[in-house]
């Protein structure tokens with residue numbers, strides 16, 4: 070698939086954290102009202118991200134009517150949010166909470182309402198606090214990629230990063 074993103078050639082390799090979620094297991098929620106993965110949001114993506122046996126994850130997402138952009142097809146922003154969530158969860162496999170600093174999505178085919186997207190994301194490596202990932206999505210045939218993404222996340226100290234927002238409008 071065509072894409073413009075070029076990850077650095079000199080990425081440092083990474084290994085799974087000894088306490089990482091096991092292969093085939095659901096990687097736990099960030100919090101229950103997270104738009105991407107929370108169970109308690111009426112209009113969320115409700116993604117369940119599953120750990121792979123290496124530095125990869127998978128997830129599935131039914132493309133339902135409220136996700137519509139162009140007539141009969143998914144909105145690009147919804148698809149981007151799904152890639153953000155799937156790629157953003159993968160670094161938990163290396164024990165690193167992260168936030169997105171850069172996300173690029175390549176849209177290869179229209180994705181119809183009523184279909185199911187199958188996502189795969191993998192960690193490419195790191196440079197300092199920067200974690201690079203690549204991801205793709207298909208509709209059931211892994212040979213037919215309908216969209217792909219590249220993402221750059223930065224590791225954070227969760228308590229410090231979110232500290233100034235906790236007392237405003239946090240719903241956990």
Ligand SMILES: CCCCCCCCCCCCCC(=O)SCCNC(=O)CCNC(=O)[C@H](O)C(C)(C)COP(=O)(O)OP(=O)(O)OC[C@H]1O[C@@H](n2cnc3c(N)ncnc32)[C@H](O)[C@@H]1OP(=O)(O)O
Pocket residue numbers: 099100105153154157158166167168169170171197198199221223225227
């Ligand atoms: C209870 C809740 C639990 C939550 C768990 C986790 C949730 C996960 C959710 C996942 C799903 C949802 C996910 C979401 O939706 S996360 C929501 C969207 N993302 C954000 O809100 C992040 C906003 N950004 C920031 O807060 C700051 O920029 C951070 C803290 C990330 C870095 O600021 P900080 O001052 O600390 O560090 P730094 O500025 O030295 O930057 C560090 C390095 O990064 C490089 N850099 C920076 N930007 C870019 C860029 N655009 N392209 C290329 N590189 C960039 C920079 O050059 C430097 O590299 P180097 O020069 O040292 O080599």
